[in-house]
Amino acid sequence: MSALLPVADAQVRLLALAMPLPAETLPLGETAGRYLAEDCTATRGQPAADLSAMDGYAIAFAGMPGPWHVTGESVPGTLPDRMIARGEAMRIFTGAPLPAGTDTILIQEEAARDGDTLTLTGEGPRRLGQHVRVADGDFAERQRLVARGALLTAARIGLAAMGGHGKLTVGRRPRVALISTGDELVPPGDPISGVQLPASNAIMLRAMLEPISAIVDDHGIVRDDFDTLAAAFDAAREADIIVTSGGASVGDHDLVRPVLDAIGGTLDFWKIAMKPGKPLLAGKLGDAIVLGLPGNPVSTFVTGTLFLLPLVRALQGAADPLPPTHRVKLGAPLPACGGRAEYLRGLWADGEVIQANEQDSAAMVSLASANALIVRSAGAPAAEAGEMAEIVALG
Ligand SMILES: Nc1nc2c(c(=O)[nH]1)N[C@H]1C(S)=C(S)[C@@H](COP(=O)(O)OP(=O)(O)OC[C@H]3O[C@@H](n4cnc5c(N)ncnc54)[C@H](O)[C@@H]3O)O[C@H]1N2
Numbered sequence: 001m002s003a004l005l006p007v008a009d010a011q012v013r014l015l016a017l018a019m020p021l022p023a024e025t026l027p028l029g030e031t032a033g034r035y036l037a038e039d040c041t042a043t044r045g046q047p048a049a050d051l052s053a054m055d056g057y058a059i060a061f062a063g064m065p066g067p068w069h070v071t072g073e074s075v076p077g078t079l080p081d082r083m084i085a086r087g088e089a090m091r092i093f094t095g096a097p098l099p100a101g102t103d104t105i106l107i108q109e110e111a112a113r114d115g116d117t118l119t120l121t122g123e124g125p126r127r128l129g130q131h132v133r134v135a136d137g138d139f140a141e142r143q144r145l146v147a148r149g150a151l152l153t154a155a156r157i158g159l160a161a162m163g164g165h166g167k168l169t170v171g172r173r174p175r176v177a178l179i180s181t182g183d184e185l186v187p188p189g190d191p192i193s194g195v196q197l198p199a200s201n202a203i204m205l206r207a208m209l210e211p212i213s214a215i216v217d218d219h220g221i222v223r224d225d226f227d228t229l230a231a232a233f234d235a236a237r238e239a240d241i242i243v244t245s246g247g248a249s250v251g252d253h254d255l256v257r258p259v260l261d262a263i264g265g266t267l268d269f270w271k272i273a274m275k276p277g278k279p280l281l282a283g284k285l286g287d288a289i290v291l292g293l294p295g296n297p298v299s300t301f302v303t304g305t306l307f308l309l310p311l312v313r314a315l316q317g318a319a320d321p322l323p324p325t326h327r328v329k330l331g332a333p334l335p336a337c338g339g340r341a342e343y344l345r346g347l348w349a350d351g352e353v354i355q356a357n358e359q360d361s362a363a364m365v366s367l368a369s370a371n372a373l374i375v376r377s378a379g380a381p382a383a384e385a386g387e388m389a390e391i392v393a394l395g
C-alpha cells in the first residue's frame with residue numbers, strides 16, 4: 001500500500017494549486033463574506049475633528065467651575081462659526097464639533113441653565129478633554145483599516161464605510177461543480193426503493209459552500225460507468241473546482257481516478273492519513289482543480305471542512321483559508337489514536353468536549369448533533385479527562 005499523506009501536507013499541496021481568482025470591485029453592500037483583494041486604507045481620518053461624546057456644553061477646562069455665558073450651539077455635521085472666549089460656553093450635542101477655544105464637555109445633567117447663564121450643579125468634568133472624541137482618535141487618513149486577504153465581516157464593512165469607501169475590491173466567487181457518483185443514489189425526496197440511498201452529499205456540500213460565497217452548480221447523480229463519468233467531468237470543465245463524491249476508493253466501481261487519468265487530468269495526491277476521509281484525491285483537469293471526496297457522508301463532510309472549504313477560501317484570496325482550531329478540555333477520556341489522524345464528532349459545551357458515541361463514517365445522526373471535530377494526531381496516546389484537545393468548531 002502506498003504511504004498515506006499527512007493531512008497538513010495534503011492541505012499545503014492542495015492550496016498550492018489554488019491561484020487566487022481575478023478580483024472584482026463591488027458596492028460595499030455586496031461584499032459581506034468576501035475576501036479583500038487589496039488593503040483597505042482610510043481616505044479620511046475619524047473623527048474628522050474633535051467631537052463631543054455627550055449632550056451638554058463645550059467649555060475650556062481652565063474655566064472650571066464656571067459660571068459661563070452660553071453663546072451659540074454646535075450640531076453634528078457643521079463646524080461652529082465662532083470662537084469661544086474665556087468665561088463662555090457653547091451648547092453642544094453628541095457628535096458635534098467642539099468650537100475653537102474649548103477642550104472639554106460639561107454634560108447637561110451636571111449643569112443648570114438660566115437664560116444664557118450656565119452654572120455647575122454636579123461634579124463636572126474631572127479632566128481636560130473629558131467626553132471629547134479627539135480628531136483621528138479612531139483612525140487617521142491613509143491608515144490601513146483592513147488587510148488584503150481578510151474576510152469582510154459586518155464590522156470591517158462598517159469600518160471601510162467609515163474610512164470613506166463605497167466600493168471594495170474582492171476576490172471573485174469560485175464556481176464549484178458537484179458530481180455525485182453511485183448507482184445506488186436517488187435525488188433527495190424522490191421515490192426510493194429497496195436498498196437505494198438518498199444522495200445527501202451534494203445537498204450537504206451546497207449548504208457548506210454557499211455561505212462562503214461559492215457559486216454551486218450541481219451536476220446531479222452519475223452512474224458508476226466510465227463514459228458517463230467522463231462526460232460529466234467534461235460538462236464541468238468550466239468550473240474553478242470540480243468536486244466528486246464517492247468512487248474515490250479502490251473498489252471495481254470506484255472510477256474517479258481512472259476516469260480523470262483517461263481524460264487528460266492529472267492527479268496530485270490520493271489517500272490521506274486521516275479517518276474519516278482516507279480515499280480523498282486531488283488533481284487538475286485543464287484549469288479546474290479536481291477534488292475527489294469519499295462517498296461516506298461523514299467522510300464527505302469532514303474532508304469538505306478540511307479541504308474543500310479552505311480551497312474555496314484560498315481561491316477568493318483568503319489569507320487564512322484553513323479552519324481555525326481551539327484548545328479545549330476533554331470532558332471524558334479518549335482511546336489511543338491509530339496510524340491515521342482522527343477527526344471525531346464532538347459535543348462541546350461549557351468549555352469541555354466529549355466525543356459522540358457513534359463515529360462510523362456513514363452515521364449522520366451523530367454528525368448532525370456534533371458541534372466540533374476533535375482532532376487526534378496519528379499515533380497519539382490515550383488521553384484522560386481534563387487533558388487539553390484540539391478542536392475544529394462546526395458552525
Ligand atoms: N477495500 C477497501 N475498501 C474501502 C476502503 C479501502 O481503503 N479499502 N476505504 C473505505 C473508506 S475509508 C471509505 S471513506 C469508502 C469511500 O469510498 P468511495 O469514495 O469510493 O465511496 P463509495 O464507495 O462510492 O461510497 C461509500 C459509501 O457512501 C455512500 N455514498 C456515496 N455517495 C453518496 C452520496 N452522494 N450521498 C450519500 N451517500 C453516498 C455509498 O452508498 C457507500 O455506502 O470506501 C471504503 N472502502
Ligand code: MOO
Pocket residue numbers: 274275276277278279294296299361
Ligand atoms: O476513511 Mo473512510 O473516510 O472512514 O470512511
